[in-house]
Amino acid sequence: MAFTNEQLERYSRHIILKEVGAKGQKKLSQAKVLIIGAGGLGAPAALYLAAAGVGTIGIVDADEVDLSNLQRQVIHSTADIGKPKVQSAKETMEAINPDVTVNTYHTFVTSGNVLDLIKDYDFILDGTDNFPAKFLINDACVMAKKPFSHAGIIRFKGQLMTYVPGQGPCYRCVFKNPPPKDAVPTCKQAGVIGAMGGVIGSLQAMEAVKYIVGAGDLLTGYLLTFDALKMEWHKVKLPSDTSKCAVCGDHPTITELVDYEQAECDMKK
Amino acid sequence: MKITVAGKIKEYDDGITVAKLVELENVETPEYVTVTINDEFVESHDFENTTVKDGDTVEFLYFMGGGQA
Numbered sequence: 503m504a505f506t507n508e509q510l511e512r513y514s515r516h517i518i519l520k521e522v523g524a525k526g527q528k529k530l531s532q533a534k535v536l537i538i539g540a541g542g543l544g545a546p547a548a549l550y551l552a553a554a555g556v557g558t559i560g561i562v563d564a565d566e567v568d569l570s571n572l573q574r575q576v577i578h579s580t581a582d583i584g585k586p587k588v589q590s591a592k593e594t595m596e597a598i599n600p601d602v603t604v605n606t607y608h609t610f611v612t613s614g615n616v617l618d619l620i621k622d623y624d625f626i627l628d629g630t631d632n633f634p635a636k637f638l639i640n641d642a643c644v645m646a647k648k649p650f651s652h653a654g655i656i657r658f659k660g661q662l663m664t665y666v667p668g669q670g671p672c673y674r675c676v677f678k679n680p681p682p683k684d685a686v687p688t689c690k691q692a693g694v695i696g697a698m699g700g701v702i703g704s705l706q707a708m709e710a711v712k713y714i715v716g717a718g719d720l721l722t723g724y725l726l727t728f729d730a731l732k733m734e735w736h737k738v739k740l741p742s743d744t745s746k747c748a749v750c751g752d753h754p755t756i757t758e759l760v761d762y763e764q765a766e767c768d769m770k771k
Numbered sequence: 772m773k774i775t776v777a778g779k780i781k782e783y784d785d786g787i788t789v790a791k792l793v794e795l796e797n798v799e800t801p802e803y804v805t806v807t808i809n810d811e812f813v814e815s816h817d818f819e820n821t822t823v824k825d826g827d828t829v830e831f832l833y834f835m836g837g838g839q840a
Contacts, residue, residue: 678805738832
């Protein structure tokens with residue numbers, strides 16, 4: 503596929519980068535990225551991936567746009583309230599970049615559908631708000647050998663890590679099992695500063711783009727944390743021995759996907 | 772002794788346990804924190820009987836949900 507003059511202009515700031523170039527831009531146009539959760543993290547990630555010219559972007563979310571979402575979920579507008587988030591996100595992404603094909607999945611991720619959802623995609627972004635979904639996405643990506651970006655945000659803090667099969671620990675290596683329902687505060691309970699989704703969600707998009715074009719070092723084997731009140735970043739090296747992990751280890755004890763009890767941020771008022 | 776906790780050099784008494792350090796560092800939801808010392812996991816049931824040594828690097832990793840709704 504050759505670029506049109508319009509595409510060459512649209513992606514000129516990418517193409518001029520030696521780490522991307524026309525070759526990298528072509529890889530982006532052929533890439534398929536799945537974003538699970540079109541909220542605080544998924545919204546900015548989806549905007550940047552669409553703008554970047556990622557050829558196919560899937561979005562999974564069961565919710566409708568709510569007024570309380572708009573403080574941070576910048577892909578949705580006031581006029582979108584009540585609309586499925588996946589539909590609102592698709593419209594915004596297509597308006598930014600008509601080159602992009604957006605596939606929408608108006609559903610929750612479950613043990614029954616997650617493998618089917620991720621199977622056609624090259625890279626997965628976890629932008630979900632609850633631990634059952636985070637563990638489910640991790641386990642599914644490990645089992646299906648898919649790379650993915652984990653992220654979480656709360657109050658003025660955020661974190662992310664990248665899993666690439668065979669290249670470092672998975673989310674379960676670090677966090678073992680979901681905490682009991684309500685044991686760890688959620689955004690709904692504790693709040694989150696709107697721009698945090700922009701900071702961390704953009705970094706998830708950054709990891710996806712780097713993975714696709716093969717630029718630089720990914721956050722494999724590291725957890726990057728950000729404290730906005732102190733304006734401090736901390737890159738934590740994770741243990742490299744993954745042999746004992748229940749899902750990605752040498753003798754996995756988790757060989758089937760588990761639906762843990764839901765304790766998400768988005769329980770309605 | 773000097774140890775590095777979450778990227779910062781701190782002074783603590785010799786022989787401090789991980790459990791005590793978790794307490795003194797005001798770790799939020801201490802039952803659910805993941806601890807590493809020198810890039811190795813410390814299992815939560817070992818917090819009481821694992822001591823931190825001079826020069827060790829200790830990290831606290833927290834559950835962070837949030838992001839979608």
